[in-house]
Amino acid sequence: MAILTVHHVDHTYFSQEVATEVLRDIHFSVAHGEFVSILGASGCGKSTLLSIMAGLLEPTRGYVTLEGHSQNTSIGYMLQQDYLFPWKTIEENVTLGLKLLKYDDVQAKNTAQQLLQSVGLPNIEKKFPRQLSGGMRQRVALARTLAVDPKILLLDEPFSALDYKSKLKLEDLVCAMLKSYEKTAVLVTHDIGEAIAMSDRIIVMSAKPGAIHKIFDVPPELATLTPFEARTHASYGAFFQSVWKELESLEHSTSS
Numbered sequence: 001m002a003i004l005t006v007h008h009v010d011h012t013y014f015s016q017e018v019a020t021e022v023l024r025d026i027h028f029s030v031a032h033g034e035f036v037s038i039l040g041a042s043g044c045g046k047s048t049l050l051s052i053m054a055g056l057l058e059p060t061r062g063y064v065t066l067e068g069h070s071q072n073t074s075i076g077y078m079l080q081q082d083y084l085f086p087w088k089t090i091e092e093n094v095t096l097g098l099k100l101l102k103y104d105d106v107q108a109k110n111t112a113q114q115l116l117q118s119v120g121l122p123n124i125e126k127k128f129p130r131q132l133s134g135g136m137r138q139r140v141a142l143a144r145t146l147a148v149d150p151k152i153l154l155l156d157e158p159f160s161a162l163d164y165k166s167k168l169k170l171e172d173l174v175c176a177m178l179k180s181y182e183k184t185a186v187l188v189t190h191d192i193g194e195a196i197a198m199s200d201r202i203i204v205m206s207a208k209p210g211a212i213h214k215i216f217d218v219p220p221e222l223a224t225l226t227p228f229e230a231r232t233h234a235s236y237g238a239f240f241q242s243v244w245k246e247l248e249s250l251e252h253s254t255s256s
C-alpha cells in the first residue's frame with residue numbers, strides 16, 4: 001500500500017520576474033517500508049522535490065498525499081548538514097521534537113537515551129555537538145529524526161559531507177534502523193553506488209525541467225542485503241552499469 005504519493009507535481013520558481021521551470025509532471029508512489037532513491041544531475045530539482053514532499057514548499061501544480069490524506073504531519077527530514085543546535089546538549093537536541101509533541105521530561109529523556117544507544121552513541125547525552133565528529137553528529141541527527149516517530153523519512157544527501165568510511169558505516173546504520181523501526185524512506189543523492197546499496201527502487205530524473213526519466217527496481221539479491229554487502233555482491237557491477245548508462249544518456253541528450 002502506498003504511504004506517500006506525489007500527484008502530477010510541477011514547480012516553477014519565480015524570482016525578479018524570471019520564471020524557472022524546475023519540475024514537470026512528477027508522479028510516483030512510495031510503498032510502506034520501501035526505500036526509494038532519487039538520482040539525477042546537479043540542479044535537476046531533487047531538493048525542490050523533497051521540499052515539496054516535506055510540505056515545506058507549495059508546488060505550482062499537483063499535490064502530495066500521506067496515507068491518502070493531504071500531508072504533512074509525521075514526516076522526518078534529514079539533511080547534508082546536521083543542523084544540531086550548538087548551544088544545546090545532545091539530549092536536548094534529540095528531545096526537542098518530543099517536547100513539542102508534549103512528551104513529559106522523563107519520557108523524552110528515556111526515548112532519547114534509547115535512540116542514542118541504538119545509533120551507537122551511549123553516554124553522550126550531556127555533551128555538546130562541537131565535541132562530536134561529523135559522523136557522530138549525523139548519527140545524533142538520525143536519532144533526533146527518528147525520535148518523533150515519523151511515518152516517512154526524507155533524506156537529502158545526509159552522507160555527502162562525511163569521509164568515505166563514515167559514510168559506508170552510516171549507510172548501514174540508517175538501513176538497519178529503518179528496518180527495525182519499520183520506516184519508509186526517500187533519499188536524494190548524486191551517488192549511484194549509495195542509491196543501489198540502500199534502495200528498493202531508484203528514480204532517475206532528467207533535467208531542465210526535472211522529470212522522471214526511468215524507475216529501476218533494484219535486483220532483489222541486492223535489495224535484501226545490507227548496503228555494505230550489496231556493494232560487494234557479484235551483481236552490483238552490472239546493475240551499476242545499467243544505471244550509469246541511463247545517467248550518461250541523459251547527459252549526452254542535454255549537452256547535444
Ligand SMILES: Nc1ncnc2c1ncn2[C@@H]1O[C@H](COP(=O)(O)OP(=O)(O)OP(=O)(O)O)[C@@H](O)[C@H]1O
Nearest residue numbers: 013014015020022041042043044045046047048049
Ligand atoms: N528559491 C529558488 N529560487 C529560484 N530558483 C531556485 C530556487 N531554489 C532552487 N532553484 C533552482 O532550481 C533548480 C533546482 O534546484 P534543486 O536544488 O532542487 O536541484 P538539485 O537537483 O537538488 O541540485 P543539487 O544536486 O546540486 O543539490 C536549480 O536550477 C536551482 O538554481
